Amino acid sequence: MTTAPRLLLSAALGALASTVLVLAAPQARPLPASQQPAAPQPPPPAGAPDAPAPQQPDQIGVSITLSGGAAPRLAVPSFIAATPDLKAAADTIGQVLREDLRFEREYDLIPRASYAPITPATSMETVPFGQWKELGANAVLIGTVRQNASSLTVQARLFDIATQRSVWAKEYTASSSNPRQFAHTIADELHKEQRSLVGVARTKLAFASDRDGEQARGTVEQRSIKEIYIADYDGEGQRRVTVNRSLAINPSWSADGRAIAYTSYRRGYPDIYVSYIYQGKMDQPAGGTEVIHNFLPAFSPDGARIAFMTNRDGNMEIYSVNRDGTGLRRVTRHPGNDSTPTWSPAGNQIAFTSDRTGSPQIYIVDADGLGQPRRITSESWADRATWSPAPYNEIAYAGRNGPGFDIKIFSPEQGQIRTITDSTGSNESPSWAPNGRHLAFASTRAGRTQIFTIARDGQDLRQVTKAGNNVQPSWSR
Amino acid sequence: MSARLVRLVALLLVVVATATACSRKKPPVARPTPPPPSAGPVGGAAPPPPPAPLPEPEPPVASVPVEPAISGTSVDYNARSLDELNRESPLQPVFYGYDSADVAGDMQAALTKNAEILRQYPSWVVTIEGHCDVRGTAEYNLTLGERRAQSARAYLISLGIPAERLKTVSYGAEFPFDPGTTEEAYAKNRRAHFVVTSK
Known part of the structure; x- marks a missing residue:
């Protein structure tokens, strides 16, 4: 157990053909009968090799x-x-x-x-x-x-x-x-x-990084690719989980912490891939082709479905699909471009970005695609909504603030928006911690783009990554 | 021979010389042309209507000194490998204004020239890559890159290039051509970039 994960990891790193690195599977964590809570047990911690x-x-x-x-x-x-x-x-x-x-x-x-x-x-x-x-x-x-x-x-x-x-x-x-x-x-x-608090000490962050300095194949230009990495919430134990040798971005954790969906260009066109990181298995549920391109996956809170952006109707629209590729459903219908979906905590609504009124703004629509989308922002540019779990039920996003972006939080109850970053550098791609008390985001405040975490009140800023550029964090459930 | 006839023959000679010079002009430059001055932010969500085909460029006026003709230099791009072809591509990039996917007037000429080359090499299949500068959000730039690639493709289709020869892909702001953070660098990165994928 001590060396097995490391051996597996280095073996997989060496195998250029493999795409998903096999990590040691988290052990089941049986609780003594006297401690079984009445409520369903939360899923095993994301990637905890030896809880x-x-x-x-x-x-x-x-x-x-x-x-x-x-x-x-x-x-x-x-x-x-x-x-x-x-x-x-x-x-x-x-x-x-x-x-x-x-x-x-x-x-x-x-x-x-x-x-x-x-x-x-x-x-x-x-x-x-x-x-x-x-x-x-x-x-x-x-x-x-x-x-x-x-x-x-x-x-x-x-x-x-x-x-x-x-x-x-x-x-x-x-x-x-x-x-x-x-x-x-x-x-x-x-x-x-x-x-009575759900802590996040065993959660993980997934993100895209160019830290290994690898170049895209088959192009005459020098193009630095990104691959998907994971780390403990506090930045410890950083490791790579994909070997695409092409661009891999937009990671999103599944609810059980065992799979990561992301956008990869490994076949020359962007499509959604789901990597089961402890099994070395990979799915491609969104049906991409040379013509149909899919981006920006977001796992539903129950882990059953994936919302994503696709060009299949001639412009960008939001669709959702079961993780096995069945049950494809169109969520938005508008000649403008709808992008970057995120699910509500109950899974019955989807927030997304749309340029239907000009600049990108955040909208909310029912996940079944029926009903009219409702706009919630009036920024000069707003993108990448992320919806916090109960009890907060807030929507964070990146809002333009001068030359860069800041992380802003919309509270549906009060209808108010507050800014939690301080306009240092550009702050993008927020992702809520599963207890809604923290956010991870990407920022240029320390030079290159790095992952940071911050409390929902804007305090306790912590830098998580240091090597290369690191973008688009997803906080495991 | 009357003086009138002499004048007519002289005129004909000029016309022929001009036409010859035109047909032997140097092949299009491979290096990217400098980007246009950036247009202001453009609102409006609807995709731009397919632009009308441009009239053919006017022939140079007769008063311009005729370039010395160079014989036997026409380039056969098909003799090159795909990598060589794409390294010194005859297909010119199209540059865009900030947050815009509209093919500006001065960029229509580049697409017209690309259409000529694609007609000259009818077996070529081309991927049009949409790229963005880093100033927008990474996620939305995937959408903007798609719109840029699509608008360049629509323009080429309007010039008669078969749709099945023109693929697109959006790279958002992931692959900047110039990693700088100046306006000049940003302008270079807002582009549709042409890659020949089969010939």
Whole structure:
């Protein structure tokens, strides 16, 4: 398990003929019966190669909350290593957990630098509650790491400083290959069980990149191609998932995180491809030909259908199709050009870009194509709508702002539009995180085009990519 | 011979010389012509109506000094490989204004010339690539590139080139010809680019 994914990855990278890189499939993550939630279990995390399985639940069912709803002050020291050789893994888990928790802002994290005077705990029994209390902590999240054959066993506990009692505890055993995955799993489960929040620590970003500097074949000009890459939400673990040797752009994750739809020119014309990245299988559901061109796929929220843009009627229109190529349906009918579709969270509506009144603007139409599209923007140029899940139900898009673009958010309830980027560089191609609290987007603010994430209120800007140009992010569900 | 007849013969000679010079003019230049000054943003969603065919260019007036005729230099492009052909293409690109897919007046001449070459080589099949500068959004530029390729294709069809010889593909702003960020670079990248795909 430790080396298999890497071997598979490099083997596939070497095989020029193959188009989809085979990645290690995420393991199913069975939950103990006592923990089965009433609601359907969310799909397995996107591409988590070795998501730790929780074991021996020791849940007491107490949440740490403060009156008035203020964020509890939380300390997350390095986890306790059972043996010295586990110290690096224990430190990584603590550090990644701090970043994951800081990302959602549900806890007020006490800065790591101020932990210096605290006596490090050597076991769960020696947590210095008095010292943490002096530092102003309401809670401390700490854990242990021990070796278990070739795997690690990680235990995490959330202590209430006031009562000095463990209010939440979990134990996980999984491959030792990626300690970060323990932290991501702990963060997601802590957020869910303590804060009723769907975290995004195990989600992934897909994007198109020219970082490998490859050139298109069969043209006399030098043309830099792009291929599809994926990364953890925090930018770790970046890897390539397509080998088209031609332009591959516009990635869109399937709901289960196992497939990516994208536009590829691998046959000389643009068509929609669906790559099952853990199987090395590929579909071409939109029926492209030398004459019929298809672009800009968007998976429906249930993962069953793909909306896309096509030229088959003489101008650009939106269609949708089942991912196996059946059930083709026309969604828009207008002599103007309709492009860049995105689905509503319930899958019953589609937002898209149209130039039917001149400049590109965002419209909403019923997904069955019946009814009149409704225009929601009045920008000099608006494109690439992305629709956030409940409870926000907002539509983000790129709106022209002077020479470049900014990420703007339309709130249907209030009918208001707010701008969350600051006109530094050009900011394009937003994609919502599955919990609607963050956006990924592409920006030229750091020179070449790179992927960034930002909170929905415009705070907490983070750069995700650095190598080459990276564009058109899609955040996994 | 009367003086009148002498004048008539002289006139005929001039006409013949002019016609000869015309038919032996150098083959069209392969290098891209500099783009026109950019037109302002053009609104309007409807695709441009197919433009009317242009009248043939006027023959040069007789007062222009006749170019020295060069004999035996007519180029047979069919003797070249596709790569060689496309590296020094006789087919000229068409340049567009910002956010526009309209074939401007000065670009109609380039398409007229391309139509002549396509008539001269009736077996050629051509892909018309639509390209954009990077200033719009990457997604919408795929649409704009398509419109540019289609408008150039419609113009060639209106000049009598069979539709089945003219394919199109939009590359949006993905393959700039000039990676610069000046207006000059942008203007070079807003184009329909012709690639001979079979001959």
